[in-house]
Amino acid sequence: MHAPIGDVTEGARLIALGMHPKLLPSRDAVYADLVRRFNEDDEFRAVAEEVAAGLGLVVLAVSMRAGAVLVPEEGSVFEQKLDEYARRAAFGDRRDVEKVLHGLAHLAVAALAFPRPDDLADDAYVGRVSVEQVDGVVREACRMLADKAAVAEEAGDPLADAPKLEYAWRVYMRRPETALTKDGRLAPATTRAIVAKALRFLADQGLLAKMNDEYSGTYRTTPRYQVQVGELAAERAFAELLEMGVVPVADPAGSLRTVGDTS
Numbered sequence: 001m002h003a004p005i006g007d008v009t010e011g012a013r014l015i016a017l018g019m020h021p022k023l024l025p026s027r028d029a030v031y032a033d034l035v036r037r038f039n040e041d042d043e044f045r046a047v048a049e050e051v052a053a054g055l056g057l058v059v060l061a062v063s064m065r066a067g068a069v070l071v072p073e074e075g076s077v078f079e080q081k082l083d084e085y086a087r088r089a090a091f092g093d094r095r096d097v098e099k100v101l102h103g104l105a106h107l108a109v110a111a112l113a114f115p116r117p118d119d120l121a122d123d124a125y126v127g128r129v130s131v132e133q134v135d136g137v138v139r140e141a142c143r144m145l146a147d148k149a150a151v152a153e154e155a156g157d158p159l160a161d162a163p164k165l166e167y168a169w170r171v172y173m174r175r176p177e178t179a180l181t182k183d184g185r186l187a188p189a190t191t192r193a194i195v196a197k198a199l200r201f202l203a204d205q206g207l208l209a210k211m212n213d214e215y216s217g218t219y220r221t222t223p224r225y226q227v228q229v230g231e232l233a234a235e236r237a238f239a240e241l242l243e244m245g246v247v248p249v250a251d252p253a254g255s256l257r258t259v260g261d262t263s
Helices: 005-018 029-040 042-054 082-087 095-113 117-121 131-154 162-174 191-204 223-232 236-243
Strands: 057-063 067-072 128-130 208-210 218-221 248-250 256-258
Touching (some): 005 029, 005 042, 029 067, 067 223, 095 128, 095 131, 095 223, 117 223, 131 162, 131 191, 191 208, 191 218
Antiparallel strands (some): 128 218
């Protein structure tokens, strides 16, 4: 049985609205009606998901808070590969080096934004991240990886995945944390510049939002990012970064502490 043409059109419209990352149902009556229909009408939901699948997209969630959250399947025309993302910021280094640097930055942003499993399940939770915090988390994780690899090597029991781990931490630690160009701007090859690019990219995608001047350089998470990080949380690398205990957790008063610190 074929779906009515009107349903297909409306389903496609919902997917199209979801591809505007900063648009929310609360700001668009048509979008809000389509979101309600998606969640109340199983047949319409199936049509919308089929439309998305035909475009090489997966519907992660549809809600009033986040809108239609979509991710591209591998090979989709909408897929943005990390290689391509890193290539745009390459400054003389090989693309595989840039890929590692930018991958670490994005992983750390996600882990820092939602450091506890409960944060991903709490609709009221809002994470906050800054360039300095993210860079500090990656550098501390790299230091811990270096120590772990050194201890294993001394014991004659090198880590099974040591080549990959060693490559990752060495690449990041070799880059300067910060440096200025001749005209006073942050040099693009520094790790803080890489993190800043990651945060700006996520903000452009509607996943983070820049906070006011009082929190200069700080971003807050959005419901769309919460949904997407929920998918990332199943990845081994994400879990391992949290288990290292270097990700600070914000308490209700806004202070920061290290995971596992009971002081």
